Amino acid sequence: MNNIIRYGSIVAIPLYNCSAHTPQEWSALNGVKRPIVGSLEMAYGMILNLMYIPMISVMLEKENFKMSCYKIMSFLTLIDIFALTVNSIITGFLSYQGAVYCTYPNLIYISGMMGLGLWCCSCIIAMSLIINRLLDLLLPSVGFFLFEGNRTFFVLTLPIIYGLYFVFFTTPIAFSSKYLTWFFDPLIFEGKTQEVQNTNLIEQNSMFQYSNFPHFFNNILVVAVTCCLYMLFCCALGAKLKNVDAGSTAQKASTQIFFQSAMICAVNQVASVIYVSMNFIEVPFWLIVLGHVLWELGHGAPAIIYMNFNKTIRNGVLRKLGDKKGTINQSTTQQSGKRTNVSTVI
Template sequence: MNNIIAYGSVEGIPLYNCSDHSSEEWSELGGKQWPILGACQLAYGIMIDILYFPILSIIFEKENFKISCFKIMWFLGIIDFLITYVNSILTGWLAMEGAVYCTHPNVIYISGMIVCALWCTSCMTALLLVTNRLLGMTKPALAVQLFDGRKTYIAMIFPFLYFIYFLFTAPLIFNSKYMAWFYEPMIYPERSAEYFNHSHTANNFLIVTLTCIVYTPFRWVIGTNLRHVKSDQSSNLQNTKTQVFLQSTLICAANQVCAVIYVVMNLTTVPNWIIMFAHFTWQFIHGAPVFIYLALNKMIREKFLEKMNVMGSKAGRETSSAMTIVKSGNSPTN
């Protein structure tokens, strides 16, 4: 980021200088147009972000936002929303263009810098969320001490500082040939090692390890609690615990797969289908919560449907009123 300020353009940074060719030449040398796949990714991203709006508003409602896990879920949802804009909407447009770094250097560099920081922040926030749930089930008194009320905001400072730190590390760079974001802009292949983002790599492996460590007791606690729940008296409690378990597991399992593949594909040559699979998994990670919340969280699903009905009814009333006005205006006068 400091380099951008100093040079006024990312092309002024030596390792990111595109002066050897024109943007059209760079696209022909290293890019590939994906008109259909790019359009599908763009449409997917728009759909996810549209659906996220009412879900985030539901989580943000006063009665829900009092609960610490909802504060963390809302923060994680904002991150998902922003990442989806880059890894699906912007990526779809770049894929249709057949873009490489040197065709849109400023857009790709700045977007890659932000999305790299957001991804690492989402990893930290997801870990914070599962820690919150685990303590809430096993050590409620400690959970209150750490997360009760505004204390949740203090805990969320750590992911925010994590974001600030990663803004100053090497960005992710999009390449349409592989339909993915890499450390390397593929300008100087002989200097590829100089682009390697060690912090991002450490984050990915650390998060995978810590998530596995935290999830082992979490799953055990869920299973133990469910065995002791009497279905005839506490079916609602059992459903709630099952929903929390499934939501957290589905969201974090994909994180683990994507984190490992993205590091491996930046360390060594892998088949293109694996690279594309990693990118689609990354898109799934930040889009899946929308469907998980709607499918498994009864409260969010019911309020979401209420909002959709209200919006539909309002749109219907506005259309009806507009038609009445038009008919009234076109009626003959005596």
């Protein structure tokens, strides 16, 4: 964003200058039309976003939203909806068209800024969520001080500021239908990186011209710390429930939380490492595609995980869809939750 302000427009940014060819010529030179993959990606994004709508409405219900964890989860769900719009719906459209950066420079540059900012924002929200759950379990007085009532909204300003930093001050990602993913290098100048390796690092055209080191920091440190916190939470919960009878409601809740944590961590961590690697070293095409698919899953998987493991959300959605069993199950879950004092929310 700062370069748009500096140069007055996207097309005027020197490192994103597409004047060498027309958009159609750029697509013909570097793009590959992928109608099947593009259609599948658009369908995936639309279906998951539709799934999220009743879920977020359940989270926003008065009984749930008064809990700090549901405030955080509802905000994370909103971020996931916007992120899926970029990494699945818009990406699917671009794949269908066989587009590269210079085919739709304005759309791709803005989408790249938003996609990067949303991913980094979601990483901090996920960290906030697990810290909230961990404090609730180990240090409830500290958790009360940080998250009680409207204080949760203050905490959520931190991931917003963090995400906006990536939008305004770091290199955006750019799409290539040839590789079915988004790179920091828009792949406009052939051999550009090799040409500038011998230049002075102080010069504008340095070998780091498209690099995004804050993103490297986010993917390696923030995501890794979040996963460690998830594992700590699972260990703490297991220790707290070690004397609970096997097969009890509390024991089942603990197992559900562990599986939710493990699945979310695995998807996000592998996607993070692949995205960092492919922007610095040459990796196989299948690994690039896997990295993008995991990015999509990172924002879409929570919808599936919540419906399978989170009874409050599942029963609430069924109730909104007119299923009477959902209403009965909702009451049963609430009573069970009071008896066991175990939250099935991660």
